[in-house]
Amino acid sequence: MHCHDTSARGPLPFNVPLPKPKPPLMTSRELYLRLLHYVKPHRRMFALSLVGTVVLALTEPAIAALLKPLLDGSFVARDPEAIRDVPLLLIGLFLIRSVADFTGAVSMKWVATRTVTDLRCAMLARLLQLPTRYYDRHPSATLLSKITYDVTQVMTACTDALVTLVKDGVSVLGLLAWMFYLNWKLSLLTLAIAPLIALVMRLSSRRLRQLSRRLQGEMGELNRVVEEVLTGHKVVKIFGGQDYERARFFRTANWVRRLQMKLATSVESSVPGIQLLGVLALTAVIYLASLESAQGNITVGGFVSLFGAMAMMFAPIKRLTRVNDQLQRGLAAAESIFALLDATPEPDTGTRALGRARGEVRFEDVHFSYASGAAQVLAGIDLDVRAGETVALVGASGSGKTTLMALLPRLYEPSAGRIRIDGIDIAELTLASLRANIAYVSQDIVLFNDSVAANIAYGSATPPARAAIEAAAAAAHAMEFIREMPDGLDTVIGERGTRLSGGQRQRIAIARALLKNAPILILDEATSALDTHSERQVQQALERLREGRTAFIIAHRLSTIENADRIVVMQKGAIVEIGTHAELLARDGVYAGLHRLQETVPSGP
Template sequence: MDSRTLYLRLLQYVRPYWRSFAASLLATAVLAATEPALAALLKPLLDGSFVDKDPTMIRLMPLLLLGVFALRGVSGFISAVALNWVANKVVMDLRGLMFDRLLNLPTRFYDNHPTGVVLSKVTYNVNQVTDAATKVLVVLVRDSIIILGLLGWMLYLSWQLSLIALVLAPLVALAVKLISGRLRRLNRELQQSMGDMAHNLEEIINGHKVVKLFGGQPPEARRFNRINNWVRRYTMKQVVTSETNVPIVQMLAVIGLVVMIYFAALQSAANAITIGGFVSFFGAMALLLAPLKRLTSINTPLQRGLAAAESVFALVDEEPEADTGSRSLARVQGRVEFRDVSFSYEADGRRALEGITLAIEPGENVALVGMSGSGKSTLVQLLPRFYHPDTGAILIDGVDIRELRLADLRRHIALVSQDVVLFNDSVRGNIAYGAMDGADEAAVIRAAEAAHAMEFIRAMPEGLDTLVGDNGVRLSGGQRQRVAIARAILKDAPILILDEATSALDTQSERYIQQALEVLKQGRTTITIAHRLSTIEKADRIVVLDGGRIAETGTHAELLARGGIYSRLHQLQFTRPEAAADAVEAPDPP
C-alpha cells in the first residue's frame, strides 16, 4: 500500500470526530495567522512609535500586541485540547478494532504469530499511528499558514529579497524526499524489534520458574540484550537520519539569510526600505525558521506513523475465522461422525490425520488413546472447528458442521482440558463465563458442588467472589481443574470433550471428580483423551490412534485380549508408569 493510500485510510478513523478536529484546525489556523501578524506589527511599531513618534501609534501598539498574544493563548489551548481528544479517540477506536479482530481470528493465526509481537501491535504500534493521523496534519496546516503568511508579508515588503527565500524551497523538498524512504524502513524495523522484545519478555515472565530451575538466566539475558541492542541501534539510526534533515534545511536557510542581509543592506543604503520595514522583514525571516524546522521535522513522525499503520492494518485486514454456516440446531442428540477425515498443519501436506472414519452414538463415552503425536488432540480440535479438515466431513446429528453457524456449533460443545485456562476474575466469573454470564447463584453453586469445588470455595475469604489471579495463580492445580469442570457442568452441553480432565488432581480429589464426571457423562456424548489408561477402563469404546490413523477400536477387555498397541501401552504403563506417561501424555504438535 503506497503512502497516499495508507494515509487516506488512516484519516478515515478521524472522520467520526471531524467537528472536534475541524475546531482544532480552525484554532490552529488562527494561531498560525498571529505569527505573520507579529512580524507585520514590527513595522508600524518602529516607524510609527520610534521614528515618527506618532502619539496614536504609541497608544495603539501595546493594545494590539496584547490582543494578539491573548488570541494566541486561547487558540493554542483550543487547538491542543481538541487535537489530543481526537488523537485519544482514534487510539481507542483502533485498539478496539484490533481487539475485536483478535477475538475472531482463526486458531492458525495464533499458531503462526508470537504473542509478544501481537501485543506490541496493540500497545505500542497503535500509539505511533495517531501522530501521523492528527498531529502531523495540524503541524502541516499551522506551519504552512505561518510560512505562507510570512512569505506574503516579505513579498509585500521586498519582492526582490523574497525571491531568494523561494529559491530554497525545491532544495528543501529534495532533501526531505531523499530521507523519507530510509525513515519509513527504519521505523518498520524498529517496530518489529519492539515486537520481538515484547515476545521475549512474555516468555520470561510466563516461564520464570523454568528459567530459575534450569539456570537459564545467562542465555536469556544474552538473548534479551541482543534484541535490546537492535532496538537501540534502530532508534539511533532513526535519530541520525532524522537529525540529518534538520541541519541541512537550516544550513540552506542560513545561506539564504546571509544573501538577503547583503541585498537588504544595499536597499537600505539606497533608501528603498525603511528601518521598520528592514526589521520587520528580518523578523519575518527569523519567525520563518521555527515553522520551517517543524515542517521538515514532521517527516519523522509521519514515516513512523505510516510504518505503524502498515502493521496495524495488517492485523485489522487478517481474515477472520470463516463462518459460512447458516443453520442452527436448537438441541442436538449428540451423534458425532467423522467421515474419511484427513488434516495437515503444515503447507507441505504432511498429514496429522489420515482417513479417519468414526461414528459416536448419542450418550456414548469414547476414549482416544495413542502415543504422542498420534492425532488425539488434533481430532477433537476439528469438532468445534478450531481447524478445518483438508478432506472429509464431520457431522453432528447428520448435519455437516460446516453448515452450522460457529456460535451455534460451539454452544453444543463443552471442553475440559489439562491445560486449564482461568481469567483474572472471581471464581463465580470463571464458572459462569461468557454466554453463561449472569447465571443465578444457585445454578453456579450446584455446578461447583458437582465438581467438588464448593468445599474449597467456601473456605476462601470472599467465597465465589474471590479473585483467582492471573490464570488462577492463587489456586492449586487441582482447584483450577475443578473450577474448569464446574464451568463445563454449568454449560450443560450435549457433547463433552475431556482432555485428561483429572490430570492435575491428587488421588482423593481425582476419586471425587471421577464420580462427578460419571454423573456429567450421563446422557451426553463424551470424547475423552486418555493419558492414564486406568481412567478410561469403563469407556463404552476405546479408539487407538497411531500415526494419524485409527489402529484399533474396542472395549478395554477386547483390546487387552487382542494383544495389539493398546495392550502394549497398558502393559508398559503398569510395569513402567513413568515411561508410559512420557509416551502418551505429550500433546499433539500444533
C-alpha cells in the first residue's frame, strides 16, 4: 500500500527551504577533541589500530616503489637477482598488508563499540538525573533517537572517518614522497591541485553540517510518530485513524528522504570536480614525463612507478573527499549528544539527610507556575498535615491537586514559598533521603517487562528477601492472582504489565509501596478506572497501606475519600475549603456541590 500525504502541510517539493538550524555551541575542533576524550580510556587498543592502519597505508607507496626495480631490473636489464627478489618482496608486502589491515580494522571496531557503549551509558545516566521539566519539553522519542541514531553517527566520525583520514592521508603523503624522490619537478604539479581540493571541502563542510543537524531532528520526529502509533494502536484502530497516521508518517519520512538526498547531492557534487582536477594533473605529468623520458632523464621503470604512484592517489583522495560527509554527520550528532550530556541535572543542593520521617508535612504560602511569566498553577497554598493523617485533595480537573503533590518529592521546585517535613525545609534535604520517605501509587501504573517479584522490589537499595516480597503482595491482596500465574512471582508480566488487568496492576503497585514502607504516601486517582469488584479489592489494600502513614489521596470519586481525616477542596490553584466529609456537606459549599453532582451523575465504571 502506498503512502499519500493528505495533510494540510501539502506536497513537499525538493526546493522547499528548510528552517535554519541554531548555531553550534562548539567549534569542530572542540567537538572532535571532546569525542576523542571518550576514546582515551581505550587508548592502547586505539594505538594498536592506528599502528595497523599506518602500516597498511605505507604499503601503498611501497607497491609503487616496487614497480621501478620490477621493470628496470627484470624486463630492461634482465637482472637475475631482481627477477628472483622482486616477486618475493611483493608476496611479503601483501602478507604485511593483510596482517596490518586485519589488526587495524578489528581493533578499531573494538574501540568503536566500546566508545558507543560508554556514550550511551553516559547519556542514560544524565537522563536519570534530569529534572521533570526537561522531559516536559523533550518528547521521549527524540531522546531515544539521540541514544540510537545520533550515537551511531558519532561512532562513524570517531572511528571510520579517523581510519580513513589516517590511512588515506598517510598513503597520499607516502606516494607524494616517492614521487618527489623520483622527480620533484613533475611532482610539484600534483601539489598544485591540493589548495583547490581543500577549498572545495571547506565550502561543502558547512552545508553538510547543517543538513546533518536537520536530518537528526527529523529522525527524532519520525521515531515520535512511530512510538505514538505503537502505543496508541488500539485508539487508532477503533477510531479509524489509519489513513491519518499513514499520511502523518509519510510526511515525516519524506522529509527524512529529502534531507538524505540533499546530503547525498552535496557529497557527490564535490567528487567529480576533484577527480577532474586530478585527471588534469595526471595528464600534465604524463606529457612532461614523456618529454623527460625522451631526453633520457627518467627510466621506463621510473616513469611507470611515477605514473602508478599518481594513479594510486586517486582512490585515497576520493575517499578523503567523502570522509567529510562522515565527519560532518558525526559532529552534528555530537552537538546533539553533548547538548544532552551538558543539560543541567535536577538541583540536589540539600545537605541534610533525612532518616525515617515522622510524616508531618507543612505547605507554607506555596506558589508555582510551569514557566516564567506563565499563569500560576498554585497560588498561596497553606496546609498543615499531622503525622499519620489522611488528607484527601478534591476539585475539578486543573485545580492543581496533582501539581501540589509533585512538589512534595521535588519533581518540580516551588516558584515561591516552602514545604517542610518534620519542620525541615525539603530544599535542605538530599533528594535521595527525601524520596526514600515517600511512596507513590497512581492511576497510570508504571510496570516493567520483568517478573512480578522484580516489579514489587523495584528500586530497593538491597535485594529484599523473598518472604518480604510475598508478605507485601499478600498485604496488597495480590497473592490470590499471583498464585494462579504460570511461574507465580517469577512470571514476566509484559511491557507496562499488559498481561495483567487494571486491578491487578494497581495491587502490584500497592505491594511495591508496601515493601518500600515509606512514612509518606501519595495516592493519585488510584481506583478511579476500576470496576466495582476490583475497586473493593484495591480499596482494602489501600486501607492496609495507609495504616500508620501520612497519606495524601487525590480523588475525583468522592465516595472513596469519605473516611479521610480531612478533605481539602481546591479550585484554580487555591484551597477554598478544608474539613471532614460531614463538615463540608453541612457547610453546603463547593464540596457539597461536587457531592450532589456525583450523586446525580455517578462516575466511574
